[in-house]
Amino acid sequence: GQQLNQSPQSMFIQEGEDVSMNCTSSSIFNTWLWYKQEPGEGPVLLIALYKAGELTSNGRLTAQFGITRKDSFLNISASIPSDVGIYFCAGQRDSGGSNYKLTFGKGTLLTVNP
Amino acid sequence: NAGVTQTPKFRVLKTGQSMTLLCAQDMNHEYMYWYRQDPGMGLRLIHYSVGEGTTAKGEVPDGYNVSRLKKQNFLLGLESAAPSQTSVYFCASRGAGEGIQYFGAGTRLSVL
DSSP: OOOBEEEOSEEEEETTOOEEEEEEOSSOOSEEEEEEEOTTSOOEEEEEEOSTTOEEEETTEEEEEOTTSSEEEEEEOSOOGGGOEEEEEEEEOOSGGGTTOEEEBOOEEEEEEO | OOOEEEEOSEEEEOTTOOEEEEEEESSOOSEEEEEEEETTTEEEEEEEEEETTEEEEOSSOTTOEEEOSSTTEEEEEESSOOGGGOEEEEEEEEOTTOOOOEEOOOEEEEEO
């Protein structure tokens, strides 16, 4: 199955720094989702995007649905130690037989040094 | 509200043994999914269900079977476990008309 290209694979930053990560695809998606997974837990939804160009915030997190519908970005401002985890992007198409399934990126592992 | 509950949380099997993983959701969701997560591979879809009594193959279905006899439950079976099935298994559910999948906490399976 198709995977999204998510980058970077890992980041090691200092507390207080801003973080940016992105996902790109060769195909168009109609929904973009960003999840966070903490050690020993399942992915938890952070932000959902439904419209090309949409910019949505959730606290210190901001995500954007790319205009081409082939990419999405997640930014975290003023990082704190509890931001540690793996961040996944996921895309969904709404047509044909793929409308029940999400395509996931391989994740960005974020480490925050206090 | 429990959301998506997976049992068991941990399991160790010997090669050739069988087991069933249970996923239960209390959100009246139509769609349910089983994924496996391996280092560097992200989440890969094993099987999914679009409604009670229906199942379909995902990206990596070999060696697994599923059943959705009740809307709230989705069972994942391993008939003859292999070391390659050592992984973390996640169940997810989704309501009709929305794109968000809600995940359980996972089952960590080791096959020796």
